[in-house]
Amino acid sequence: MLKEKRNLMLYKQDFEKFFRLLSETFTIFGPSKTDGSRSFTKIDASDEIAFDYENTKMSLKEFFFPQTETLFFFDTEKNEVKQTDVETNKHDKQNILFGVRPCDAMSISFLDKVFNANNPQDLYYTRRRKSTRIVSFACTNPASTCFCTSVGCGPDSETGADIIFFELNGRYFIKTVTPEGEKTIKSAEKLLNPATKNDIEEKVHLMKTANSNLKKIFDSGNLQKKLDNFNAPYWGKLHRKCLGCGICTYLCPTCHCFDITDEVIKSNGRRIRTWDSCMFSLFTLHASGHNPRPTQKERMRQRIMHKFNYAPKYYGKTFCVGCGRCVIYCPVNMDIRDVMKEIMEER
Amino acid sequence: MKEMNSHKKVMVIGGGIAGVQAALDLADSGVEVYLIERSPSIGGRMAQLDKTFPTNDCSLCILSPKLVEAGNHPCINIITNATVEKVKGDAPHFKVKIKKEPRYVDEAKCTGCGICMAKCPVKIPDTYNMGLCDTKCIHIPFPQAVPAVALIDKDHCIYFRRGKCRICEKFCEPKAIDFNQKEKYIDLEVGSIILAVGLTEFDAVLKDEYGYKIYPNVVTSMEFERILSASGPTQGHVLRPSDAKEPKRIAFIQCVGSRDTQIGNEYCSAFCCMQAAKDAIIITEHLSDVEISVFGMDIRAYGKDFDKFIERAENEHNTRFVRVRVSSVDVDPVNDNPIVHYEEDGHVRKEAFDLLILSVGLRSTPQLRRLSAKLGIKLDESGFVHTTPFAPISTSRPGIFVCGTFSGPKDIPESVIEASGAAGSAGVILSGFPNKEIVVEYPSEIPINDGDRPKVGVFVCHCGINIAATVNVKQVVEYIATLPYVVHSQAMLFACSQDAQKLITEKIHELGLNRVVVAACTPRTHEPLFQETLKKSGLNPYLFEFANIRDQCSWVHQKEPEKATEKAKDLVKMAVFKVINLEPLSKMRLSINKNSLVIGGGLAGVTAALGLAEQGYHVDLVEKESELGGNLRHIPYTLEGEKTGPFLKSLIERVNAHPLIAVNCGAEIEEINGFIGDYKTTIKFNTNSQKYQYSELGMIEPKERKQIEHGIIIVATGAQEYQPTEYFYGEDKKVITQRELEKILAQVNPLRQAGPRKLKVANGKQSDNLIADIDHLSSVVMIQCVGSRDDKNQYCSRVCCSTAVKNALMLKQLAPRVKVFILYRDVRTYGMKELYYKKARESGVIFIQYDKDEKPEVIRNENSLCVEVKEKIMNKTLQFTPDLLVLSTGIIPNSDNKFLSQTLKVPLGTDGFFLEAHVKLRPVDFATDGVFVCGLAHYPKDISETIAQAKAAASRALTVLSKDEIEAEGKVAYINETRCSGCGLCVDICAYRAIELDPEKNIAVVNEALCKGCGTCAASCRSSAINLKGFKDEQILATLAAI
Amino acid sequence: MRQIEYEIINTVEKLFADKKIDIFIGYKKGTLSLQTSPYFLSEQDDVRKLVWNSFCSNNLAVFIPRIIPNSKSKESKPVGILCKGCDSRSLVGLIKEKQINRDNLFIIGISCPGIVDRRKILSRLDGKEIIGIDEDADSIVVKLKDGEKRFEKEEYLCESCLNCAHPTPSIYDVLIRGAVYSLQAITPDPITKDFSSKPREERWKIFETEVSKCIRCYACRDACPNCYCKECFAEQTKPQWLGVSKGLSEVIFYHIVRILHQAGRCVDCGACVRACPMDINLRLFTRVMVDEVKERFGYEPGISLKDTPPLATFSADDKQEFMTEPE
Amino acid sequence: MNNPYVPMPVRISDIITENEARDIKTFKLIFENKEDEKKFSFLPGQFAELSILGFGECPIGIASSPTEDGFLLFTVKRAGVVTTRLHRAEIGETIGIRGPLGNTYPIQDMEGHNVLIIGGGFAFTTLRSTIKYILEKRNRGSFKDLTVIYGARNPGELIYKDELWQWEKQSGMKTYITVDKGDKNWNPLTLPSPRCPPPYPPPTSGGGQRRGYYVGEGLKEGGRYEGFVPTILKEVAPSPKDTIALICGPPIMIKFTLPILTNLGFVPESIFLSLEMRMKCGIGKCGRCNIGHKYVCKDGPVFAYAELQRLPNEY
Structure with a gap:
């Protein structure tokens, strides 16, 4: 079991391999170049991922809490409930949401409080949530409209994510946030190296710059x-x-x-x-x-x-x-x- | 008038359409009516017809609601099997003795269930079906009969003949059979009598050369109506009698018993041409690949849209009109095919047909002569009630009026008009008596709200075989029973019959039904009947839905019974889904202003105004010209030779003298606002007339405008003479119109009568010396249909043939040596006018027929005119050089009809004349309540027709004016205030000006009294803020969700 | 531009000083570059915050039925409003549809040189952050961290402005004349003409593809001055005309009816397109309707307070060829 | 797993029309499945979502008491699509139910205390549940005095009439039944007097002077009255000592009742109200029934007046 969060490194040239290894066990969703980063869509090849996007137009919530969801089907003539969507939409394969911005990852942690908490639990949300890992991407170049630091979030916020990526020069700094995150990269372990002090320093510096670009507008x-x-x-x-x-x-x-x-x-x-x-x-x-x-x-x-x-x-x-x-x-x-x-x- | 402690009472003799209409009009105006019918049920001949021209409405379908209404009317006492024994006294105190023959069935007890009929062992010829099939000795005359009471034919009954049987009595649950019934005498005291008995068909046996009753496949038109009818002997399958096979070649012989000197019936029966055309069209709807020939002399399509109807028969329905007189008929013994012999183009021809129909005319009977003797009224030579052109519905005995065919053969609308007119005339006699108080008691309404579980009762009608022959009614009934909220589903033979109403009521009470669906013919005719049944059962009448499974299902899918059954299921299911969502509606009550507005001061307007004033109602008469009289001022004498001048003069004097009539000459309608019962009209006087008004009549203050408040409107705006542009009219002085000729003749006539040879100059100014001496004329040519029946005006102007005949006769009388040629297409001297046509021919007037496509041509030479015409029968071109060319110009609609039509929100027909509510049965009403039409504004017509229609309009108006309040429509638009943004689109598009914006709340407000429930506003509203009660979005969507 | 802005400010200042108005609706600087924001100005507020530039895109008429709901009274002072050509056409529609009394408006009209389409410029910046904007008569200069970019306005105007036939307001109380581009307005609009010329199946496909992006936020409706219904058909529950889901049939239904409700009323201001977060080219369909109405009925909404809208009248000569037998 | 969105089937075993206007009906429901019935354990004050497939759901307070075994009662006023459809239902029909939902009246806190129940109109439903609960033999000892004040517009609009007449006679409780306007069969025990103005203006639509309201000594015993609930309450003047008051009724009644209770000395902590808001999920997720930071469906519908005073006045 995971004792502490691990910092790992992945060379950019290995990313394609990394992606393939992960996609053997997971269905991967991400902001894709094809739809102009409108929303999180299924990604079949690593080069479809839009890395340099600011944020998807549609937020991540629609993945767990779609705009339209069937609670159950029924027959009015027989006057009976036929089946629920929870039963029909089995999420057998595990999903990875790749390239989530930290703010969106955090938002999911909020939605968890609404839907995932046992008061009572919302099965539709929970089902999707359980089968999905969130891999976030720290924002090195936040947009002028971002104000995450004013609301307790930030360009490197880990809340809600299982893993967080930082894009360093020629390589990715990968931090595992949750035990699920650890499990997720298991199959690609061989491509990853522990981060060095240098790596960590570079990452810290990078995020300092990013943070300084974000003005705290209110408390x-x-x-x-x-x-x-x-x-x-x-x-x-x-x-x-x-x-x-x-x-x-x-x-x-x-x-x-x-x-x-x-x-x-x-x-x-x-x-x-x-x-x-x-x-x-x-x-x-x-x-x-x-x-x-x-x-x-x-x-x-x-x-x-x-x-x-x-x-x-x-x-x-x-x-x-x-x-x-x-x-x-x-x-x-x-x-x-x-x-x-x-x-x-x-x- | 003597005081009398009784209310208004009238006896109407004859329960055909004329009698029923007269009775309904009287009853609706507060008069108690005794409707005396000789046969066991009312309805008359119209009940036996299959369809009616020119709309091809099912005859009984449009008649039946009226019969039911008469049967249920609290002011109408129907006395069937009854004849008039004696009439004593004078108007308004007639004492009448009625003899009622026994029915042997107690009318009060019989439910019309028909079980007796099923059990009776004796078959007798079915008179309703012209004897073409059998009925039982105890029978109800026809399913929709009113009253729906059985009767026993004593002559054939086994019990009466042998003293045994009484099976019917055994099975009769209500114990209605009464073999001991005796004839009864009823004494009545009535203020007036309306004679509405009809003529009888000519007995075709008398024309033995046509082989009726000799050859099996020769039938009369009346028999053929039954053959065509779905409720007839062949259930609507056109089969010929000899072998029950479908005929392929069918012929009609026209004028059987009409226009026939041989048998002494010289008049034209007025309707048979159109009936044959109608039958021809209907035949092709029953049979495919059928050829139809109509043998006749002229095609007398003189009514509204009749010519178009004939064209339809000719062009779309494979009908050939052959203009010959058939000399004889024999038969092919091999196949019983009748063979028609006739002469055409000088050749004798023979033609065989599978079926031959004799278009029999109408005639008087000894029975009618006896009746008139009892009533003490004069008949003419033909055995018809004697009337005069200026008093077409008055008999020779004051207080007794006539309507319908007894005063001469005529079609249904004319009969209906006369019936209303007679009701009006009778009303005048009774004006001193109080109205009969009508108290219709309905049970208090069972409150229904949205939360009550709907309990739907569904009644599926067989409509005889109309529906049941195609749709599997049983399947429909069973299917519907499975639908949600349906607690009762049953089939009915005739859902419109009186016993069916009783049963529906029973079911409502027994099962606690709160919604009713009837699946039957069409809501157009029958919805009011069922709504009334609901009302009488204590249910709100709007908790009813009609599923149209006849007109829109069984009739149109006759060849696909299975699909039709499925469709019927869907249609009824939709109705069920809709009815579930219906809600009770209430009708607004409108109080009635008792004053009237008559627009137009011609013969029609003046007559109508008098008709209203003489019954005690104030009238404002508006005439745009400076004097009253209209077109009649230009018609000096009638076809019958009577002078119009004195008549018109006395009429106008009566109007001017009448204290209840305000005459507004030189005035035009500026604005009309309001609705039935509450109109406000502004009229504007033109400046010249102001002086006239003031100086001559002294009745009206000189002012430019006047506002009138009134409850009803009669449109009597007349029409105009067509001003010809053809045949050098206006260029050559020898070319004049009939009206101009008539004026000259009228001036010549008195001079001529004053003494021979005195005449020198008739009309120096206008005609120069053209007729300096009428004797110098050698030939006059008249061209018919100038401005009628052509591309410009496609209709027949109806009066020009008789005008030509009239003037030709006058000319011949004044100058016997003048040769008169009338170039015509069809001589449309319908009805009694035919006698004058004959007289004209006898006096030497020569009639030359031309074809529509080969109109006469006129060549103008230096001093003469040359008329060239291709004679149709001999197919020769003839030439004339007349001294005078007279154009029989048509009648065209008034140019301001359009303005009035828009102001009044009443429609014009395609021909530009005002369009009545229903061409057959509502000929003086508009679809808009409270507005009526008469005279030439409606369609070209002659003087007596105009008088009758004007009286009818007054009578119809009285059905409104006699009431203190009336009910508005319940299905009106309403505004959802939370949705309405007040954009005002609905205000702009409402054709009835029923919507206004509330300036405070800025939302639309519907005036329920004006709203006709057309739904245009609802369709236009983007916010769905407007809905039509009874057609709410939810209700329509629920209906759609059913399929 | 500056001169005009100055004139606006002066005029408004005077209106307040003369107690002619209590409130004025104009534009103020936006928080994002290439954008302005509607500004509700009352006497206490700073009139100098009012701006006028090529990014004053909002159709301010949309606020009129909201702030003066169904008011007909003459008691209160008129509302001052800044109007471009299209805004004034919307106001004409609102006046004709009785949502506002003409007397309750004080209109400062502006001859409009066209509004620059922010998205067109953004799409040329590759996501680079804008530091500042400069605007002169013909062009927009966008300052970036690594230099400047100049955009000729004429090329970057909104589609609706590119083919605007009436840049000068049809009604106003004061008119401020500015430079108006001499763009030739063409009917039918070339873009929609191209669309109209396509076969029906193809048009349907385009329509379907476009509206399938819809998330039913109703911004197109809410940004439109014509959409002032108290309860939009799309949200009515009695009856419920369409489902609330994001299914294709529902969005198609919504958009078809919305477009049809614009027939004879749409002034082609483009507010719906600019509001749509999903970049649906809604104008493609409404403009077809505008051209169609003009061709059939010779009617252009928003031009005159007098003429009768085609849907409020009937003529026997109206074309009826659309009544065809079902195929 | 238990899906909170899927309704459990219940059969309508009886339908009682409660009022003259026939827009209030009580539905007696029996669970189709025994397990569902066992799971459905509730206390007075809670509500449930009644569900009709194809029409939707509506939240309705539970009118029966948990002490009434084997069935549930719901009293429903016809207003929207679902309630109209429900009103059109027939006996034997199966509908759906989700619940129990929401909190309860503070039954535990009420034990050992006097209970004052004030109800108005058709909102008497969960109060009936409470009364039945208290009156149940095995529970009765846990509570002290029970006072019920119930009012409706007119006698025809009173609901649970049979029980009302029973409670009037029942010992160990005082029942005051009042109507705004009586009819000829309504025999108020008190004489109307024109001197006392109504506590809130009479409805304008009726117009004219009302007959008046009772003035005098506190009403010691129960009975039938004519007058608004707050007026009667004022006259009954129950002691605040050791008393917990439960209120449910139309907003206008609540508005004028609260100050009277306060004047009588009731502290906001001892007054409990049941609120209504538009709801969908009923389980605190769909986010529309909040008043301030409280969800009526989950944290309510019962609120102490003290708590309500701290919440925004947006309901």
């Missing part, structure tokens, strides 16, 4: 306290340019709200869960017509509060990893960093 701890003021005046203004679309929540790696609906064609039906968004006006609309969050003001507040105030209280974590997707893709440039700044500056 999430203070923010949480600030947000305890539920009726703060800024809520009356912040939302005004918000269009109420679902881009920020759908692209967010930690947003996990979903809807459950039934779909029926003839007598064949399925109960599905689909992503939902607190930004949508119908999200909390009661059958009676009452809506506790009737305007974009309340909905915007809910989104911010859920991430930065409620989640810390409930799960002990700020549900934001600073990936910057909401910043990049918001059609009205509603920059969450700006919002945070505004909140922090209030009084």
Whole structure:
């Protein structure tokens, strides 16, 4: 059993071999060049992997918590549940998610608190999670929209990952984070060498540079306290340019709200869960017509509060990893960093 | 008028379509009606017809709802098997004695279940089916009969003949059989009497040269109607009598018993041409590869869309119209094929057919003569009720009115118009009496809400064999029983019959049904009937759904019974899924403003206005010209030779003098807002007329505009004479129109009568010295169909043939030596007008037929005109150089019809005339409630037809005005306020102007009184904020989800 | 550009000073390069934060039905708004569809030289970080760590701007004239014409491929001024018109209906395309509709407050060749 | 493994229409599988997701008491698609159930104390469960006095009528039943007086003056009344000493009841309310029913008033 995390080295020229060895036991997913790093797709050859991407457009969450998931099928004529998706989608082969950015890896550790915790456990998520190893890639060149260090994450964060790669000059610095991570590289052990002091120094230096490129914009701890003021005046203004679309929540790696609906064609039906968004006006609309969050003001507040105030209280974590997707893709440039700044500056 | 402690009462004699319509109109206006019918059920001849032209509606299908309505109407007392014994007294205090023959079945007890009929051992000829098949000695005349009560034919009953049997009595559960029934006399006191008995078909045996009853394959048109009918002896299969084989060559002989001097029936029976064309079209729908020939003289397609119908028969249905008179018929003894002999192009021809149909006309009977004697009314030489052109529905005895064929052969719409007109005239007589109070009691409605488990009852109709012969009804019934929420599913022979209604009610109560589906013919005719049944059972009438498994299934898939059955299952399943999602709806009640607006001050408008005013209702009459009278001012005399002037003058005087009529001459409609019961109209006076109004009538303040509030509208805007551009009209003074000729003749006539040779100048200005002396004319040519039946105006203008005949006769009378040639395509002197056609021929007028494609040509020389025409029968080109060329110009729709049609939201037909709600049975109504049409605005017609229709319009309007309030449609649009963004698209596109924006809430608001439930708004709304009650998105989606 | 920005600021300042408006909607500097952000300015705020440059891409009309829901009252002061040609066309639509009263708007119109497509420039930068931006009349200069890159505006305009027929607002209270490129607007749009000329199967394939990228975030709808329904059909539950899943049939359904709801209303501002995070070329389909409506009914939405939209009227001469027998 | 999203089959063994408007029905459900029944152990206050295949799910409070063996009761008001379909169900039909979900009334804390139950309208369901639980012979000794105040708009809208009439007569509990407006058969024990204004404005739609409200000594015994629940509560004036109050009712009733309880001396820690929010999963994952950092489905639906005061007022 693993006593401590190991630091190992892999020469870039051996990566192809490394990839092949791993793919004998695992199905490998990663950001691929072919779809412009839109999402994590199946990778068949090592050269399909896009190493230099900033972040995938779709976050990692859809791998474990797909946008549409069948909970079970049923027959309305016979009035019976036929089978559940958990039973049909057997994940026999183990998966590797390769090249995950540390922020996305961390986001999975948050989702684990929601779905994987035994309160009760969400079998659909758990099943996928159990069969999947996360191999993350430290960010040596973070984007201008990244703000991970403001929310307790960082370019070399290990949380959520089983293994983390650092790209050094001509070689990869590989750190095993979990026992699963150890097991994952077992088959490729012969390609790996223990890291030397030099290697470690180079890695530390590299990450120092990366870290220095990331400005810490706010302190999430203070923010949480600030947000305890539920009726703060800024809520009356912040939302005004918000269009109420679902881009920020759908692209967010930690947003996990979903809807459950039934779909029926003839007598064949399925109960599905689909992503939902607190930004949508119908999200909390009661059958009676009452809506506790009737305007974009309340909905915007809910989104911010859920991430930065409620989640810390409930799960002990700020549900934001600073990936910057909401910043990049918001059609009205509603920059969450700006919002945070505004909140922090209030009084 | 004497005071009388009774309400309005009228006796209607005859329960055919005319009688039923008159009864319904009267009853709807608050008059109690005694409908006396000689036979055991109402419906008359129309109930026996298969289809009706020119729409090919199933005759009984459109009639049956009216029969049921009459049968259920609280103001109508139907007395069947009854004849009038005696009529004493004068209007409005007639004392009548009715004799009712025994039925031997208690009408109050009989449920019409038909078990007696099944058990009765005696077969007798089925008179409903013209004796072509058998029925039982105890029988219900036909499945949809009203009342649906059996009767025993005493002459054939074993019990009555031998004193034994009484099987029917044994099986009759309600104990309705009563062999001891005796004839009964009923005394009635009524204010007026409407004579609506019909004529009888000519007995074709009298024309023995055509071989009827001699050769097996010669049948009459009435028999053939039954052969075509799905409920007829051959169940709608066209088979010939001798060998029950499908005929391939079929011929019709027209004018059997009509236009026939030999047998003394000189009139035209008015409908037979169209009936033959209709039958021809229907035949080709039953049989493939069939050839049809129609032997007749003229094709009298003088009604709305009739010419198009004939063209359809000719071009699409393999029908040949042969313009000859058949001389005789014999038979091929080998195959019983009748052989028709006729002369064509001077050759005698023989032609064999598989089946020969004699288009028999109508005639009077001794029975009718006896009846008129009892009533004390005058008949004419043909045995028809004597009427005058200006009083077409009045008999010689005041207070007794006539409608339908008894006053001369006519088609259904004319009969219906006269029926309504007669009802109106009877109403005038009764205006001093109070209305009969109608209290219709419905049980209080069972409350149904969305959360109640739907309990659906499904009733699948056989429709005789209409459905059952194709669709396996049993399978459908069994399948439907398995559907969710269906608690009852059963088959019915005729779901529309009265006993079926009883059964549906029973099932509703017994099983606690809260939703009902009837799978049958079509909701168009029968939905109201079943909704009424629900209402009477305490269910909201909108918890009903109709599955159309006849028109849309069995009829169109006759050759694929299995697929049809599957489709029927789906259709009923859809209806079930929909009905499950239906919800109770309520109708809005609208109060009725009792004033009326009549647009148009011609003969029609004036007559209609009088019809309303004389029953005590205020009328605003709007005429755009400066004086009343319209086109009639230009028609000096009638075909019958009566002067119109005095008649028109007295009519206008009556109108002007009537305190309830406000005459607005020189005024035009500017704006009409509102809806039935509550219209607001602005009329605008043109400046000249203001003075006129003020100085001459002194009735209206001189002002430019006037606002009128009223409850109904009668459109009587008339039509215009076609202004010819052909044949040098307007260029050559020798070319004039019939109207111009008529004016001249009218001026000549009195002078001529004043003394011989006094005439020098008739009309110096207009005609110069053209007719300086009419005697100097040597020849006059008249060309028919100028501006009618051509590419410009495709319809027949209906009156020009008789106008030409009228003027030719007058010309001949004034100047017997003048040669008159009438170039015609068909001489359409329908009905009694035929007598004048004959008279014209006798007086030497020469009729020359030309073909549509070879119209007469006119060549203009220096001083003369040369008319060249290719004579059709002899196929020769003839030339004339007439002194006068008279163009029989057609009638064209008014140019402002379009404006009025848009303002009133009522449609125009393709020909530009106003389009009535139904060509056969609702000839003066519009689909829009509260608006009626009469006169030339509807279609070209003659004076008496116009008068009848105007009276009918008034009568129909009275069915509205006599009520204090009416119900609006329940299936209306409604707005989901949480979804409506108030964009206003629905406001823009609503054809009925039923939607407005609420300026406060900025959402759309539906005016339920105006909404017709067309659904355009619902379709247009991007937010799905508009739904149509009864057709909500969820309901439609549920329906679709069923398949 | 600067001059215009200055004029805008002056005008707005005066409007506030004259108490003509309480709120003004314009643009402020964005937090990302090549981007601006809608700015709701009230008297207390800094009017000098208003900007005008080639990246003022948002169609500000979208906010009108949101901030003045269904208001018809004349009591409150008008809302000030900065309008490019397309924004004003959207406003015309909103006024005609009674979402706002003309009197409740104070429109500062700008003759628009076209908006530069941020994505087009980004795609040329190979992910290099932008340090700064300079803009002159014809070009954008992007400063990178390792130098500068110059982009000619004309080549990098948004597709909808490249073929804009009405760069000058159709309605305004004050018009600020700027340089307008003399781009020739062509109907039908060459890009969509090319699309339209393809066989039906191919068009369907293109449509399917494009919309299959959709994640149903509804940004296209929410960025569109025409989409002001209180409850979008896509989210209605009574009845539920389409499922909530990301399945192809559902996204096709959503997009087809969204596009159809734009018939005769779309002003081709391109807001939907710019909002879409998945880079779906939605304009390809809406523009086809715009051209189609113009050709069939001679109608261009957003140009006049008077003319009747084709869907609100009927003429017997309307083309009906689309009514064909099923194949 | 137990999949929390898959419903267990239950058969509808009885349907009772509760009110005159016929939009509230009680469904008696029996588990199709014995094992499911065993697993389904609950306490008053909890709810379950009722599921109809093809229509969806709706969260409904459990109206029966765990002491009632062999069946579950759910009282459902018809509002949306699922509840409408449920109302249309017939006896014998099988539907689905997921649960029990949520927390319970603080049964343990209530033991050894007086219990005051205040209910309004159809939200009386889980309170009925509680009452039945307390009244159960083997439990009754664990609790002290039981006071029930229940009100509805009119007599036709009272639910569980048979039981109400029984409780009125039952010793060891006081039952106050009140309606906003009585009918001719409703015999209030108290005389209305026009002097006392209503604690909250009467509905505007009705218009006009209401007949009035009782003024006088505290109501010592149970009975039938006319007036709003808060008014009756004020008159009943139960002692806060040693008492735990449970409230469930329409928001407006709760709004006006809380200050009266506070005035009577109840501390927020001793008042418990049951809340409603739009829910989907019922197990704290789908993220929509939160009030502040509490999920109503998991951390509720029962909240101490003290806790609720700390949460944002967004429900």
